[in-house]
Amino acid sequence: MVEQLIIAAIVLGAVAFIGRRLWLAIAAARAPKGGGCNSGCGCAPTSPAPKKSS
């Protein structure tokens, strides 16, 4: 029973994740042109880790 619950949770999590990605992709189609490479393709050209320099 516990095993089945764990499996169900993992599968539901996967379904939710794919659903969200699909939604993001559709939302990206509606974004303004300057919106950039954020349509869930994994191609975002930048790293979000700026180096602090002085």
Added chain:
Amino acid sequence: MSTSFAPRSGAGVTIEASQRRIRVALVGNPNTGKSTLFNALTGMRQRVGNFAGVTVERVEGAMRGPNGEKVTIVDVPGCYALSPASPDEEIALGVLRGTGGEPMPDVVVVVADALHLERNLYLVSQVLELGLPTVIALNQVDAAAAAGVEVDAVALIHELGAPVVPTIATRGEGLDVLRKAMVSVLDLPLPVRPFGMSAEISDALAPLADELVVHGATPTVAAHDALRLLAVPRLESWFGDARTAIAPMVDEARIAIAAAALNPRSLEAELRYGWSSGVVSRTVINHNAGARTTSDKIDAVVLHRVWGPLLFIAVMVMVFQGIFTWATPAMDAVEWGVARIGDGVGALLPDGDLRGLLVDGVIGGVGSVLVFLPQIAMLFLFIGLLEDSGYMARAAYLMDRLMRRVGLHGKSFIPMISGFACAVPAIMATRTIEERKDRLATIMVVPLMSCSARLPVYTLLIGAFVPPVALLGGLFSLQGVTMLMMYLLGTVTALLVAAVFKRTLLRGPVRPMILEMPAYRLPNLRTTLTNVWHRAQMFLRRAGTVILSCSVILWALATYPKTDLPTGISEDRAHEMQLENSALGHVGKVIEPLVRPLGYDWKIGVSIAASFAAREVFVSTMGTIYGVGEADETSMALRERLRAEVNPATGGLRYSPLIAIGLMVFYVFALMCISTVAVTVREAGGGRIGWGWAVIQFLYMLGLAYFSALAVYQGGRLLGYQ
């Protein structure tokens, strides 16, 4: 330590330096090293390349100033002048002029290429006229010195009336001075137009400048625009409703200029180039004037009418041969590692569905895609080396004649080549193309270029069904050549489809291409390897998210509902029955009639259907399907399974080279990427128009894929192949 100083805008007000926020716009001609400088200043990893048009959108980064100031740097696409001709230039100018909701920058850093200073000074003079605190980053002084060009930076400061900082962005040299200059320039007098104009020109432009001031422009910007607008065919959208009042004034100014026996359309160019030519004569010493540079000598071969195309083909053959052959040992190692992990996890867990989920679903699915990481890394290594060396721009030049023949602009070649990596940034790269119809035609065909997501599909099928026969005395192998053929098939079809679009829906004139040839240089190994690592990370992230999730879902569909199996049947038969009666099996049986004419069974059918989420999911789905209910204890490579799969109906092998080739052809043409559809909608204009083009793109590619695969399979059978 923090210091206090009085900013210009708030006399008498002191702000602690560490609290001060400064917004810096990084502008310059294309391929001057802006993004390299941006990366060096901010520590970000914005894509860079040794050709024009790499940056097509604005990107913000942060850094600290010398006194702890919070500096926001905005990297923008390159532009040659402050009159936008293409969407990427519009983005650049929006940042610089503070239009479209952008705040005005506090400081402008113009990145100028030291080797081509005269041309770069055109934009410099325009930016100076905007009256914003401006710093000139004289970049690539090392390349200039290597070419015998020496720039007197101090003399240049006096000519421009603005700070000039020599930099070598690739090596991080001059950056500390540049950081200081970005802040200290705020305390210097604002720059002004660096050249004078005759009284008759000034008088002719004065009413127009006054009109622009009435509509909200500052006197400096109005003076700049008054001269610039003489050559602009249509007033830019940022003038808004004021266009109706300004347009007649522009016409009057043109008439007044013409009355002074001057050409209003070319006046700005003549004034600026006249000035920049004088500045260069006073500040630049060219020790090798007139001599052929190393790049010229290399270009004599690379751009030769005969040798150039042959060399291009040889480079492409070497790239795909390298991807297939040189990555094989690493691929075998990853494959071995994945199999051992699967065996290890399987041995640790008790028999049951959770074990099945982890071993068959997660490791079987994700692992079957992960083994192609070395090929992906190799592909991006080659692309990086070709881009950074300067060869990519030459390839665009070589392809220009062919592109024009099909009706495409030569500039389309760079987005198309970028499509080998990923169609999404490649479609965004079409922003560099001025003409809307050329841009749309390019967007429509870019997804035909085989992106890196297709690589695992090709590699799996070629590895399983194409024998490693040596060609040309072992120089090439049939496997590498087959992969090249798949890439060529996509490229040639893209050109043919573009020709159809340009002669039907997107009919329009073909414009000549003006392409700047960057100097050849040794690829920067750090930049190239960083890019490869970045791409490998993306691939791993994708494997750990989308592919993992799809594998879990497909495992569940392939496992449930459970079937009551009759006793006494073999394990292989039990596996087959369970699969056929699972939810996935039922879906597969619905799809099967559609794919049966292509030679595919229901397993390939559901794998194709699942790969609409991402192309690599085809491989992970096959990995999951062949992992579920696995009969033996030892994991076996997916390609070996496919090769050995028996058709229970005939007793013969289920898959053949003919089916594999048909399947690869299907993947060459099919648009199975939601992200590409989304970016096509956006870049094709958004709304109904954007969706319309995206639907056309999706349907023509799907039709092309289906009927080509059908022709391969049925044609092959008619010729006697199985």
